[in-house]
Amino acid sequence: MANPTNLSYTKEHEWVLVEGDTATVGITKFAADALGEVVFVDLPKVGAATTYLKIFGEVESTKSVSELYSPITGEVVEVNASVKASPELINSDAFGDGWLIKVKFAELPADLLTAAEYDALTREA
Amino acid sequence: MKTTPLQPEHEALGASFTDFGGWQMPVRYANELAEHHAVRTSAGLFDISHMAEIRVSGPQAAEFLDYALVNPSSVIAVTKAKYSLICAENGGVIDDLIVYRLADAEFLVVANAGNREVVAAELQARAANFAGATVVDESDDWALIAIQGPKSAAILQQVCDQPLADAKYYSILSARVDGVDVLLGRTGYTGEDGFEVFAPAAAARQIWQLLLATGGSDLTPCGLACRDTLRLEAGMPLYGHELDLEHNPFEAGFAKVVRLDRDADFVGKAALEKIASEPIARRLISIVGEGKRAARQGYEIFEPGSERAIGVITSGALSPTLGYPVAMGYVDASVSAEVGTKLEVDVRGTRLEFTVSAAPFYKRSK
Numbered sequence: 001m002a003n004p005t006n007l008s009y010t011k012e013h014e015w016v017l018v019e020g021d022t023a024t025v026g027i028t029k030f031a032a033d034a035l036g037e038v039v040f041v042d043l044p045k046v047g048a049a050t051t052y053l054k055i056f057g058e059v060e061s062t063k064s065v066s067e068l069y070s071p072i073t074g075e076v077v078e079v080n081a082s083v084k085a086s087p088e089l090i091n092s093d094a095f096g097d098g099w100l101i102k103v104k105f106a107e108l109p110a111d112l113l114t115a116a117e118y119d120a121l122t123r124e125a
Numbered sequence: 126m127k128t129t130p131l132q133p134e135h136e137a138l139g140a141s142f143t144d145f146g147g148w149q150m151p152v153r154y155a156n157e158l159a160e161h162h163a164v165r166t167s168a169g170l171f172d173i174s175h176m177a178e179i180r181v182s183g184p185q186a187a188e189f190l191d192y193a194l195v196n197p198s199s200v201i202a203v204t205k206a207k208y209s210l211i212c213a214e215n216g217g218v219i220d221d222l223i224v225y226r227l228a229d230a231e232f233l234v235v236a237n238a239g240n241r242e243v244v245a246a247e248l249q250a251r252a253a254n255f256a257g258a259t260v261v262d263e264s265d266d267w268a269l270i271a272i273q274g275p276k277s278a279a280i281l282q283q284v285c286d287q288p289l290a291d292a293k294y295y296s297i298l299s300a301r302v303d304g305v306d307v308l309l310g311r312t313g314y315t316g317e318d319g320f321e322v323f324a325p326a327a328a329a330r331q332i333w334q335l336l337l338a339t340g341g342s343d344l345t346p347c348g349l350a351c352r353d354t355l356r357l358e359a360g361m362p363l364y365g366h367e368l369d370l371e372h373n374p375f376e377a378g379f380a381k382v383v384r385l386d387r388d389a390d391f392v393g394k395a396a397l398e399k400i401a402s403e404p405i406a407r408r409l410i411s412i413v414g415e416g417k418r419a420a421r422q423g424y425e426i427f428e429p430g431s432e433r434a435i436g437v438i439t440s441g442a443l444s445p446t447l448g449y450p451v452a453m454g455y456v457d458a459s460v461s462a463e464v465g466t467k468l469e470v471d472v473r474g475t476r477l478e479f480t481v482s483a484a485p486f487y488k489r490s491k
Contacts, residue, residue, distance in 0.1 A: 033141070036350055037158045039443045040417040058473075060419060062157055062442050063350050065473070091156070 003028065004095055008108075009118035010053065012069040015095060016112065023072045023103045027059065029094040030122045036061040038087040043100055048076045050101075052109045057100070059090065071112060074105030129174035130268050130329040138346055146239030148175040150349050157350035161445040164315050164355055165489075168274035169347035170336055173314075173321070174329065177241035177264040179248060181232040185257030190224065190232060192391050193251040195374065196384045201226040206295040206312055210374055210382055211236075211244060212393035216400050217370035218377070220244050221362065225297040225310060233297075233308070233323070235269075237364045251392055268329030272336060272344070273319030273355075275489075280340040281320055285309070294318070303328075303335050314352060316359025317489055354442050357451060360411065360485025366422060366439040367409055367453055373400050376455065378409050378484075407436065407455045410462045411486065412470075412479040414450035419443045420470040420479060426454055427469045427476070435460045438470065444486060451486045452479070 007015045013031035017024040032038065040060040050056045050070035057068040080099050083089045090098040113121065126149045135142070140151035151172065153160060163169045181190055190198035194209045201207050206225045210218050220240040225233045236244040245262040252260050272281055282289050287300040289309070297310040308323040324332050337344060353363070362368050367377055374383050374397070383397055414420060419441050426436035441452030452470070456462055466481040 036141075036153055037156055039158075040419075042418075060417075060443070062161075062354055062419075062445065063152070065421070088158075 003030075003115045003118050003122075005115040007095065007115060008071065008112035009115065010069060010071045010112065011121060012053070014069060014071045016071040018108065021104055021106070022077065023074070023105055024099050025071055025101050025103060026094060026099040027068065027090060028118070028122075031066070032091050032094045032098070035059060035066055036063055038090045041083055041087045041090065041100070043079050043084060044076050046076050046079060050074055050076060050103055059087070068100065070103070072103050072105050072109060073107070074103040076101050077104045078102040127175070129172055130326045131172045131174060131270075131333055134330055134333050135172065140346075140348060143349060145349055146175060146237065148238055150175060151346075153348040153350045154346045157348060157354070158445050160345055160347040161351040161354050163345035164274045164317055164347060164351065165446055166275070168272060168276040168280055168319075168340060168344045169315075169351070170333070170340070170344055171271040171273065171347050171352060172268075172333070173271050174268040174326070175238035176269050177236040177238060177244060177262065178267045178269070178323065179234040179236060179245055180261045180263050181234060181248065181258060182230055182261075183258045184230055185255045186230050186232055186259075189252055189255040189258035190234075191387075191389055192255070193248055194222070194224070195391060195393065195397070196382055197387060198224050198226065198232060203228055204296050204298060205293075206297055206310060208382065210368075210379060211247060212374065212397065213370060214393055214396060216373040216393050216396035218364075218368045218372060218374060219247060219370065220364055221368055223310075223312060225308075227297065227308070240364060266326055268324045268326045268332075270322045270324065270329065270333055270336070271313055271315075271319060272322065273313045273315040273347075274317045276340075276343050277317070277319040280336065280344055281309070281322075283339050284335055289320075302332055305332060307332070314359075314361055315355040316361070316485065316487055317355075351445075353440075354445055357440050357442055357453070358444050358446055358485065358487035360453075360487075362453075363440060372455070373397070375400055376405050376407055376409060405458045408458050408462065409439070409453060410436075410456055411482045411484040412452050412454065412468060413447075413482045413486065414452070414470070414477055414479045416477070417443055417450070418472050418477060419450045420452040420454075420472060420477070424473075425471045426456055426479075427471065428460065429467055429469055429478070446487055450479075451482070453484075
């Protein structure tokens with residue numbers, strides 16, 4: 001499974017794409033595959049605060065519920081309306097159209113994982 | 126963990142696996158929603174070889190099963206099947222079963238995977254006073270493959286030497302598939318028409334492969350994830366959820382299965398007679414919600430605005446066929462739970478409204 005090298009990751013299976021002072025956040029293909037078909041996603045509203053490794057929402061498949069942990073501290077500036085309407089985007093394009101929120105941040109957490117480190121983590125699982 | 130004879134097939138198909146009743150079983154092959162819809166609209170193929178097959182034979186076989194189970198097997202016609210329960214002396218449910226009558230003195234009892242040992246041991250113990258009945262756990266000898274859905278009979282007919290059109294629901298027949306002697310039960314756990322193919326374990330892979338090749342794009346391999354949503358929509362209980370030792374058959378809505386109206390004794394009869402004569406303490410209800418959030422096993426049920434829980438969800442999911450959440454759960458029998466009654470479920474800290482519904486949620490059109 002190819003985890004894009006331009007992204008950073010958490011051990012809770014979120015990815016983050018940093019562009020300037022804005023971070024796009026999603027869950028990894030590995031997490032999406034483990035969940036099964038996502039049928040519901042609960043996301044914060046624009047303006048909400050997110051805190052590193054604190055819960056910012058949840059995703060449900062037919063068989064399970066999984067909480068979403070923020071990879072970054074900041075403020076939500078955009079929520080993916082498409083993924084709320086069509087949660088299956090998380091399965092079909094976890095690293096692209098299945099993105100969840102965009103967060104404006106001041107500082108990056110120091111211990112985000114690289115793609116290689118996340119590869120290693122998921123190989124153990 | 127145990128694997129079925131079809132494990133190499135599942136791996137070749139890229140299945141994801143889950144632990145179920147001590148078995149490593151396919152939870153999905155690709156997409157459990159597509160698998161669910163395939164069974165409702167076309168056909169799906171399931172490996173259910175983890176289920177237990179226990180043979181009961183001998184001149185006293187029928188008389189023995191009448192004593193061991195809550196409904197009589199002696200009234201089952203040869204080639205027919207019946208849903209049954211095996212209860213403990215106190216009336217708690219040890220397992221739910223299907224009893225197939227293969228011949229006058231020959232029955233096949235199918236039990237849940239996780240209850241194999243306890244059901245086999247109970248039947249053996251209960252047979253102690255029946256010298257003319259033999260109980261043999263044949264689970265390791267059998268593979269069980271379910272083909273379910275509106276196109277299942279047409280697909281199976283292409284590879285089977287016996288006419289299937291005349292086979293009634295809840296019947297069983299002997300047939301040959303690919304030169305292999307099998308039993309075909311017209312039974313299932315999906316709410317659709319379909320068959321369960323009992324095949325020798327050694328022949329499981331060739332029959333699985335033949336069925337998939339024959340069904341082509343009309344037949345989708347299906348995992349346990351969709352098996353669960355299919356049975357939930359069809360209002361069928363799952364042992365460990367709606368049925369267990371802590372609940373009696375009357376609470377679970379199975380009063381009709383318990384045949385107290387017979388002279389002969391059976392295990393649990395005295396306790397069940399007493400339970401039947403008293404008001405029940407709780408009852409299993411079916412509820413439906415709006416939106417997309419499922420009420421899941423363990424979530425508490427409330428009357429609107431009340432802080433005191435009146436019950437708990439036993440199974441629930443966003444129904445793939447209906448598009449809204451459906452669930453079953455036990456509530457205090459003192460609470461009014463007529464169809465249409467509004468209730469609330471605590472979904473991880475949020476109260477969501479649900480409405481008591483008739484069961485089942487889904488019924489196929491015939």
